[in-house]
Amino acid sequence: MLTKALLITLVAIIATVDYNGPLFMLHRPLVTGAMTGLVLGDVQQGLMIGATLELTWLGVTGIGGYTPPDTISGAIVGTALAIMSGQGVTAGVAIAVPVAIVTQQLDTLAKTADIYFVKKADTAAKTGDIDKVDRYHYLSLILITLFKIVPIFLAIVVGGEYVKQLFDTIPPIVMTGLSAGGAMLPAIGFGMLLTMLxxxxxxxxxxxxxxxxxxxxxxxxxxxxxxxxxxxxxxxxxxxxxxxxxxxxxxxxxxxxxxxx
Structure with missing residues (x-):
């Protein structure tokens, strides 16, 4: 399990760097869900959960100083715990959405801490030391990545067994409600997208x-x-x-x- 947790953490690193850099869309839930499923040996479930979350967060974007829900952590943790617990798409969506909202606060905290590197880079830019500017830029990316991957790693290592036990104790009628709610979430994503169109x-x-x-x-x-x-x-x-x-x-x-x- 430790090896799989480390590989899933690598997926999170790739997604975080992509989101804060080249933007090859490797950070999208469809991709991270599929890669997480590949690591856990169930690509089909990974694609299904990732596709559902992709529709759910279709219109989620960061504008100005707003920090959107952490879709990277939500998709990876939701997909991983859903596959590990054997509960499928219903569990994936039920876990991913609250995880994305909670880790959103960590993302805000990481970007607040990055102000330190911004000030250092400004000082280096005034003296014309471009190498230091580059160095502070990459240090800020490392800090953001650490804030992302540490919770993901701990959730995968510690949470898998407890999530399975939790869903085993949930009454069927509650699971039916969660399934219906998860099916409605993609409509919210489309609604958010329509507000822009x-x-x-x-x-x-x-x-x-x-x-x-x-x-x-x-x-x-x-x-x-x-x-x-x-x-x-x-x-x-x-x-x-x-x-x-x-x-x-x-x-x-x-x-x-x-x-x-």
Whole structure:
């Protein structure tokens, strides 16, 4: 179990570095859930729990000084304890959501402590010592990672057996309620995402997706391909050369002259 706990901790390190650096989306619940499932020998359960949490936290994002729920810790701990207890998706969601909220406070504490390195980096920048600026940057990342991985490691090593005992004592009617509540959580994620889409000119893209789904009968993959095509078309139109040609063609058309696109 110690080896598996260390490997899951490695998953947490990769996800934390990705979230605070390159943003290859390795920190998303779908990926961390799958990697945790791989470590514990049940990739299918890992994918199922990660996918459910991905939908639940679809609209969770940090804006300005706001620190969102710690989806990395929530997804990893929830997936790991759910697989270890044998309770599946219901337990995964029931554990992940409160864990994400609790560890959110640790993330805030870590970023508060990082102010020390920020001040040191500012002092080094004034003297032109770029090497020290880089060093303080990486030290701050190490501190954030430690605040993330230590609770995860302890939860995996200590919590697995107790979680199984806990769920064994929960009455079936309560588990049914937890399952129903977990099934409703993805709707909250979609609702949070819609609050960002239904602004200014973004609603038209929602309308395109709705038409493609209801009247076009497209699957999720088909709508994703339509979205890619629309984004590509908008990028093409926004190019200076293309937009200039379109404007010139419109002028030529107004003058009654022929034009060749």
């Amino acid at each position: 239904l602004k200014k000119n973004m609603w038209v893209f929602l309308l395109i997706g709705f038409i493609a789904s209801v009247y076009g009968g497209l699957s999720a993959i088909g709508m994703a391909l339509v979205a890619i095509a629309v984004v590509g078309l908008l990028q093409l139109i926004s190019l200076p050369g293309i937009s200039g040609k379109i404007q010139n063609s419109e002028v030529s058309d107004e003058n009654g002259e022929e034009y060749d696109l």
